[in-house]
Amino acid sequence: MNDSKRLENVIAYVRKNRPRFIEELSSLCRLESVSARGRSLRPVAEAVAGLLERAGLEASLVETTGQPVVVGRASGRSERTILFYNHYDVQPPEPLEAWATPPFEPTVRDGRLYARGVADNKGNLVARIQAAEAWNRAGGGLPVSVAFAVEGEEETGSPNLGEFVKDNAEWLGRVDGVVWEAGYRDAAGRPTLSLGVKGICYLELRAAGARSDLHSSLATVVPNPAWRLVWALATVKDPDERVLVDGFYDAVRPPTRADLELLAGVPDSSDEQARQLGLPGLLLGLRGEAAARRNFFEPTATICGLVSGYTGEGEKTVLPAEATAKLDFRLVPDQDPADIEAKVRAHLERRGFGDIEVRAYAGERPARTDPASPFVGLVVEAMRRVYGQEPVVYPTMTGSGPMAYFAADLGLPVAGFGVGHAGSAVHAPNENIALDDYILGVEVAATLLGKAAVREDRS
């Protein structure tokens, strides 16, 4: 049997098994796996291992100091290996009253499946396992070797994934490409592919004043921590949106020619985006390529929250005892979260704000894959074939994730696509995917495995 006949049989098998595939996904979505609650998610990890085994892979749970990582592996006809990185944990479902149906009771409405985690990330996880199953049952076995690394702490910043990757670097480092956890159709329904993530440095700043809140008449002689914090924050960014932290842009790698070429293929949605957000226009009046360039290639400094004194109804003349702000910095290659934290501390110190306490949360590094990588070409080919249209290729996601462990530390090409859509409401109430997109997601993963093998035979 030739390769294209095999792939045809695999795709036919996927379509025939649509009801069971959707039921398997629903079953996994029924299992609560909120990593933020800190409870053991072992039963969910075991369920994932069960799915992998039923699909014909060898599965095991790799212990970490947190939730176990589920590893699935199977050899194929060629030595080439495709690794799928996914996660089985989900975000907390609150506020519960905003859900039309309960978050852990998967429900189909109007061709969509609603459940917490269905888009982020169980839909992608199960679709890829079923793609492997389809090759084992209908394609004469896997065309290439397949591996899964499925963690249970992605939604809490992947605190133990680095340790897992280091301990397993020998085999992980030999894979030929990594399929990243997620992806979606854009607002116009075009499938998208992302080749990177931004990094993140998350800080809490705290200014302290008197022992307790005071009568505001004492403002003549008592320092106000709210003002101190505001003055300190004003040194971090200027009204032209330039980050002023000393050395902040030093490590920023300018976009390559290939990066910029991708921008030309990213549709301009700036006006539409501003309209949807209820804004007269985007920041700085940006539109078109200038907006896209800033969106993908510029780091940010964001005040995520600012709390001090009295903010309730009516007036209360109070001099606050403390003021706190939470800040995040979205980073681009080659900025590093630990370095940015050190730079912020030094910057504040130098400007006389050494009294402001800085607390850092776990950061994540940025990562990027070369658009010219042959693996990216394979993924684009598979998507083009299944969707019948060219995918929009983003040089990076604008969010963050633990991609650097694979892309930077192991030097692997990483590309992300998936079964979500622009209205999937990830991390929000009524998370959903379209059932048709789900099956197409299985087909893309299956087609990618087939194409990866063909590519090798030719070379």
Ligand SMILES: [Zn+2]
């Ligand atoms: Zn998420």
